[in-house]
Amino acid sequence: MAFFEWLKGFFNHSSKQQTNDIYEPHDEVKDEKKIRREMDLSQKVLAQMYPETLKPVLRITLSDGPVSLLGSKVGGLPYLPSKEAIPFDSKGMPLRLLAQIDCRELSSLPDFPQTGLLQFWIGQDGSLGLFTEGGYRVVWHETVDANITDDDVRTWISELPNLKESYFPVEGEYGISYAQDFEPMPMSDAHFSPLFIPKYNSISGEYTIEDMFELTAEASEMIWDSVSGDGHKVGGYPAFSQEDPREENSDQTILLLQIDSEYDGEKNKTIWGDGGVCGFFCTPDELKRRDFSEVLYNWDCY
Secondary structure: OOHHHHHHHHOOOOOOOOOOOOOOOOOOOOOHHHHHHHHHHHHHHHHHHHHHOOEEEEEEEEEEOOOOOOOOEEEOOOOOOOHHHOOEOOOOOEOEEEEEEEHHHOOOOOOOOOOOEEEEEEOOOOOOOOOOOOOEEEEEEOOOOOOOOHHHHHHHHHOOOOOOOOOOOEOOEEEEEEEEEEEOOOOOOOOHHHHHHHHHHHHOOOOOOOOHHHOOHHHHHHHHHHOOOOOOEEEOOOOOOOOOOOOOOOOOOEEEEEEEOEEOOOOEEEOOOOOOEEEEEEOHHHHHHOOOOOOEEEEEOO
């Protein structure tokens, strides 16, 4: 949803929605006056905070392949300049291409590469490389060799060690199309609370808070539901099935790629565990320097 459509509907938000699993109803008798006060204060803070936190995002829609060797894709055949370019984990097992981005399509995202291919590789073990040393890799090919063919890459991949079992989250190859948008920071982001709480306390008088969990379940639910970080995307803000692995003061604020779980009614296009989400993060400085050696990779599920 575009931001201004969200803002129009935000003030008509009903508090009578299903409570998010993270916020369980309080046991004590509900204090309707307190609930109304917290929701009113929170709406004022959000109306101020969200325009301040807007980020550009490219929302991704997946389409059935096949996709060209140099095209943007999720899953499928990767571009490789040579057989030696295939990444391996510390156990000597090959990683597999999760996604490949044609950087010429990223012109709306500040500081992202505008040429070459950005690739995201992960392991195929039970943790999908999350708990394996060298279990994931982000690779930027600044230039590509147009002489490399699909057959070249298939031959190189056919010579890799056979895996006894693969837990890879993508079955098949999907093309990528983008929709430009902007989105504000969701409550699930680790950086949300340090921004929200001082603004809340500046207008709440004697009713200050030190932690988001001091709010009533109803106010917390309203804040949580106001913006979602779900979906496939490049840029913008992340979603998590559990919680943000970053600390509040983390400078890994760039979402390089998010791949969500998606079921199209017939099959799972992408599936993380029982329906989770995956994200790759770096710092603004690393992005500007095209240094993807310290990227944070995370996926979780319910």
